[in-house]
Amino acid sequence: MNEHVVDDFITALQGATTVEGARDLFTKTLQQLEVGHYAYLGLRFRGSGPRGRPFFITTYPQPWVEHYDGNNYLQIDPVMLEAPSRSTPMHWGTREHRKTVTPRQKKFLNEAAEMGLCQGSAIPIHAAGGEFGLVSVAIDATPRQFTALMRAHQHQLHLLSLYYHAHVAENFISNESPKVSVTSRERECLLWSALGKSSWDISEILNISEATVNFHMQNAMRKLEVYSRPHAIVKAVMMGIINP
Amino acid sequence: MNEHVVDDFITALQGATTVEGARDLFTKTLQQLEVGHYAYLGLRFRGSGPRGRPFFITTYPQPWVEHYDGNNYLQIDPVMLEAPSRSTPMHWGTREHRKTVTPRQKKFLNEAAEMGLCQGSAIPIHAAGGEFGLVSVAIDATPRQFTALMRAHQHQLHLLSLYYHAHVAENFISNESPKVSVTSRERECLLWSALGKSSWDISEILNISEATVNFHMQNAMRKLEVYSRPHAIVKAVMMGIINP
DNA sequence: CGGCAACCTATCAGTTCTGCTAGCACCCTA
DNA sequence: TAGGGTGCTAGCAGAACTGATAGGTTGCCG
Incomplete structure (x- = not known):
């Protein structure tokens, strides 16, 4: 039927x-x-x-x-x-x-x-x-x-x-994300940070200076329009930029 | 058939x-x-x-x-x-x-x-x-x-x-989470932090001192077995403790 | 080739977080 | 009612992060 x-x-x-x-x-x-x-x-x-x-x-x-x-x-x-x-x-x-x-x-x-x-x-x-x-x-x-x-x-x-x-x-749901384009370095920093690594840890992993890691995180935060790492990471996960 | x-x-x-x-x-x-x-x-x-x-x-x-x-x-x-x-x-x-x-x-x-x-x-x-x-x-x-x-x-x-x-x-997948039990204050702090608030911001929101917020975050991190806020928040989200 | 843009690298001062310690209120139980 | 456990509140030294600034590399295009 x-x-x-x-x-x-x-x-x-x-x-x-x-x-x-x-x-x-x-x-x-x-x-x-x-x-x-x-x-x-x-x-x-x-x-x-x-x-x-x-x-x-x-x-x-x-x-x-x-x-x-x-x-x-x-x-x-x-x-x-x-x-x-x-x-x-x-x-x-x-x-x-x-x-x-x-x-x-x-x-x-x-x-x-x-x-x-x-x-x-x-x-x-x-x-x-x-x-x-x-x-x-x-x-x-x-x-x-x-x-x-x-x-x-x-x-x-x-x-x-x-x-x-x-x-x-x-x-019916506005699901347009303003297409944030993070660079590969920025994405790497976000990911390692999400996995609990500090700037110094990440600098060792990526073989760059700690200051550089901070710079990348900063740019990522600016692109995501947030003002702290936790918020940046949450937003990045929500937007599918990183998959911890 | x-x-x-x-x-x-x-x-x-x-x-x-x-x-x-x-x-x-x-x-x-x-x-x-x-x-x-x-x-x-x-x-x-x-x-x-x-x-x-x-x-x-x-x-x-x-x-x-x-x-x-x-x-x-x-x-x-x-x-x-x-x-x-x-x-x-x-x-x-x-x-x-x-x-x-x-x-x-x-x-x-x-x-x-x-x-x-x-x-x-x-x-x-x-x-x-x-x-x-x-x-x-x-x-x-x-x-x-x-x-x-x-x-x-x-x-x-x-x-x-x-x-x-x-x-x-x-x-068939080991999905036993060691049943982390965070308190309501700890969960509140995690959530606001995930939404981009600093310790000081949260202290204003919850009407407690900044030091207390830090203390709650610390206990949450200890319970989640992590050593930074970003990691704590990612883990809390993964475990369904908070829903940003 | 020069200019340009995007990205990576790096430094520093000021702010925030981490780890530790300690007192107080509440609930449960003996 | 005393004791033990749990959770909330708070302060301080040292480590980590934020935000602004600047030089260096790479690749693209006129």
């Missing part, structure tokens, strides 16, 4: 030139898979720099969203805490999952269940450049029905989420 | 307790999808530290592997150069792909084709903790056959690759 859901989605996504268009397409496609509510959270987009605004879309009930925000549940929500460190989807709210959470988190899950968010699947999305997104779908059904639904659609949900995130990141 | 290939693979993977067992399972499963040759490259595993050994498995023809290594083709191979910055699979060696490569790369692709590696699909795998893996499958067939095969199995290849990498990373 849903043989070509994913392919159709990918094709249609090419024509989605606005955030709203892509969102509606994603929502509609998930409805085809009998998903009641979902939340998409796009974090750490490439080029958006540190602490860039998250990209947030949800069809969760408004009262729940407000309750969630009001109680600072981001710090408690077991999905938000566990999913980022996973590479594959996880189920939440199930009998099995509840065994692994703290009492406070259990209370949180109970509150969610009262709003119809009984259980669901959370799909972590790790993309190029350290990007991270999260799709959490909620299924208001019996455990038995949930299991059957997941068996049928888990992989499709997974793929849809991956392609949706990739499309959002590529088209 | 191949309805449950992915689910069967995931189930069987649970029982694969050795590298060889998982490899053979992956190979066998890909053969079911009519994939002639594949290469799996696991890079940047979490916890394996900077410059960890890559994890490499391939069924490519031995002569090609040697030719590849001998000519340092890692620096030329358009797949190796492009895939890491992509979030979704790409096709290589196709008429369309050849339009986007340099003359040297075209020569490279021609040499590959002579060995039966005419075209294929490359699946980038971004996982938790900045892990990266790459699965490249080669299909020795006409462009028409290739298109049909991809239409039928692309998504399955994608999912198989994701789960295979996750399993390898979790079970």
Whole structure:
């Protein structure tokens, strides 16, 4: 029945030139898979720099969203805490999952269940450049029905989420890095510094004077528009200039 | 026919307790999808530290592997150069792909084709903790056959690759981080330092003395077993202690 | 060939960080 | 309630880094 859901989605996504268009397409496609509510959270987009605004879309009930925000549940929500460190989807709210959470988190899950968010699947999305997104779908059904639904659609949900995130990141997030061009010497100095070497250490490694190392670091910092080594290195890593 | 290939693979993977067992399972499963040759490259595993050994498995023809290594083709191979910055699979060696490569790369692709590696699909795998893996499958067939095969199995290849990498990373790579426990103050200092703040800046932000900031940074460095701020911050980011 | 630009090399004064030491507040437990 | 452990606060000497300045090398182009 849903043989070509994913392919159709990918094709249609090419024509989605606005955030709203892509969102509606994603929502509609998930409805085809009998998903009641979902939340998409796009974090750490490439080029958006540190602490860039998250990209947030949800069809969760408004009262729940407000309750969630009001109680600072981001710090408690077991999905938000566990999913980022996973590479594959996880189920939440199930009998099995509840065994692994703290009492406070259990209370949180109970509150969610009262709003119809009984259980669901959370799909972590790790993309190029350290990007991270999260799709959490909620299924208001019996455990038995949930299991059957997941068996049928888990992989499709997974793929849809991956392609949706990739499309959002590529088209709707300003990810233009002002193409910093560091020289090879500068890159070497950044890398060794990131690995814990001091200027003197690096001067020995590269067979140049310590003062020269400092000069290269300085130029690298100027190009990266920062004023300390730690910041330069973090930025260089974020921009993919060095891979420690 | 191949309805449950992915689910069967995931189930069987649970029982694969050795590298060889998982490899053979992956190979066998890909053969079911009519994939002639594949290469799996696991890079940047979490916890394996900077410059960890890559994890490499391939069924490519031995002569090609040697030719590849001998000519340092890692620096030329358009797949190796492009895939890491992509979030979704790409096709290589196709008429369309050849339009986007340099003359040297075209020569490279021609040499590959002579060995039966005419075209294929490359699946980038971004996982938790900045892990990266790459699965490249080669299909020795006409462009028409290739298109049909991809239409039928692309998504399955994608999912198989994701789960295979996750399993390898979790079970066969020593990813035990000695559970460094930094305090909240230490984490705050690390984070602000990563964002370019000096000790004095941070002391103003946190309303404590500069000496105290230095003390916290020092404890963080001791716990992380490093001897400079740049290194501490890089390690903290790698270990997921801070998210700049 | 001369001029130019980009990069590497080097030096120095002033600022910041590293390593060490020590007191105080809090929580837990005996 | 006393003791031990943990974490936060703070000061100081010596080492490392920041920022500005300047000469030397290489390769490109008119």
